[in-house]
Amino acid sequence: MSNSTSRRLASPASAHVLSLAIGLSIGLVFGIGLIVSGMSNPAKVRNFLDIFGAWDPSLAFVMGGAIAVGVPGFWFIQRRLKPVLTESFELPTNCGVVDRKILPGAAAFGFGWALTGICPGPALTLLAGNGLLAVGFVVMMLLGMLVGRVIKA
Numbered sequence: 001m002s003n004s005t006s007r008r009l010a011s012p013a014s015a016h017v018l019s020l021a022i023g024l025s026i027g028l029v030f031g032i033g034l035i036v037s038g039m040s041n042p043a044k045v046r047n048f049l050d051i052f053g054a055w056d057p058s059l060a061f062v063m064g065g066a067i068a069v070g071v072p073g074f075w076f077i078q079r080r081l082k083p084v085l086t087e088s089f090e091l092p093t094n095c096g097v098v099d100r101k102i103l104p105g106a107a108a109f110g111f112g113w114a115l116t117g118i119c120p121g122p123a124l125t126l127l128a129g130n131g132l133l134a135v136g137f138v139v140m141m142l143l144g145m146l147v148g149r150v151i152k153a
């Protein structure tokens with residue numbers, strides 16, 4: 001059996017299941033990390049943003065840890081010719097470009113984050129136990145995504 005034939009033994013369905021399992025595993029590790037680090041606690045995030053009050057720098061360490069994991073990951077995938085479970089990479093191409101299209105969304109994100117202490121990742125972990133605040137945030141986040149798609153179209 002040739003090398004190219006042995007690579008095609010995995011069916012598209014099994015590759016899709018494997019891709020979903022890997023995505024679920026990564027999401028689970030991410031969610032557990034948010035909970036363990038306290039980043040799913042809106043008060044902790046608001047205290048990070050309150051530089052003239054009860055400032056809590058721990059979010060900066062969490063962000064630093066994320067960068068320490070992300071940078072080597074991007075370095076590694078940019079050296080590969082092809083992803084393992086799909087045909088091509090889908091990486092951003094216009095990094096560093098700041099134009100008037102991005103500013104309203106960035107401002108809305110920052111305002112919402114400062115107001116509630118929640119950003120999209122922790123919002124999903126909060127759905128498990130923080131009641132109306134989390135549900136309200138997720139509903140508004142989805143509405144914002146919809147408005148963004150309508151404006152972009």
